[in-house]
Amino acid sequence: MPFTGGDETGVxxxxxxxxxxxxxxxxxxSALTRRGYEVEHAAGVSAALSAAPSDLVLLDLNLPDGDGVDLCRELRRRSGSLGIIVVTARGEERDRVVGLRLGxxxxxxxxxxxxxxxxxxxAVLRRATQVRPERNLICAGPLRVDVSARTVSVDGREVALTRKEFDILFSLARQPGVAVPRDRILLDVWGTTWADGHTVEVHVASLRGKLGDARLVETVRGVGYRLRAE
Structure with missing residues (x-):
């Protein structure tokens, strides 16, 4: 779920x-890539510490060249806004407590x-954006989405959207040019993947009409929708 930020085309x-x-x-x-994320794999501590900057880390604690707990501590020391989710077989309460206390x-x-x-x-990415004020404007072609103000404009023309329409657009705009599955949109906007099959379609149709250019939101057959990046 690419969030906003970086350059004018989104990141x-x-x-x-x-x-x-x-x-x-x-x-x-593979599963994360299908959901629109850019994924880099590191098989151990040293590879993780030399990896390119990321928005979120999925961290196993059992690593061949060091302890994931120490890695978690170092990653948090480097960045207070980095999202870190420990994903491990260590299910004891003390392990959970240590991991959360370390950041x-x-x-x-x-x-x-x-x-x-x-x-x-x-959930972690939503919390992370709250401490990233520089990532409040999403730009994709003629579209501008101000996340903090919840305003939208197309070619400088302000567009009035309902809350659901804005949230759908935000779900798509976080990853311009990337197909976003219907289930992902449902989760982003309604907090569930259980909904009437036409729920998203109806709101997208209304969103397209208000944007004034139906080509901005493209249908990806069998998957969902994609915001045109240019």
Whole structure:
């Protein structure tokens, strides 16, 4: 779920996946990529510390070249706004307490479902944006979305949207040019994936009409919708 920020075309949310089991890493990377994230895999502590900057870290604690707890502490020392979710088989209460005290935003015990992980990622990223005031303006082609003011303009013309319409646009605008699944939009806007099959379609149709250019929000057959990036 790319959030806002960076350049004028928007920037993808980058996830650093720190996981030594390559089969688990491959499966998670694939699932996250399908959901529109940019994923970098690090198989250990040293690789994680030398990885490119990211918006969120999924951190296994059992690593071959060091303790994930120490890595969590170092990552938090480097950045107070970085989202960190511990994803590990260590399910004891003391492990959870230590991880959270060292700076993790959340703690997920294996095995878990992608729906659960997705919801936790969403929640952590939402909290992270609250301490990133520079990431309040999303720009994609003629579209400008001011997240703080909840205002939208197209070619300088202000567009009045309902709360749901704005939230749908925000869900798409966080990753311009990337197909966003209907379930992801439902989770972003309604907080659930259980809804009438036409709920999203009806609101998207209204959103397109208000934007004045139906081509800005493209339908991706069998997947969901995509905001045109240029």
């Amino acid at each position: 993808e949310v980058r996830i650093l996946l720190v996981e030594d089991d390559r089969r688990v890493a491959a499966a998670l990377s 993790a935003d959340d703690y997920v015990v294996k095995p878990f479902s992608m729906a659960e992980l997705q919801a936790r990622i969403e």
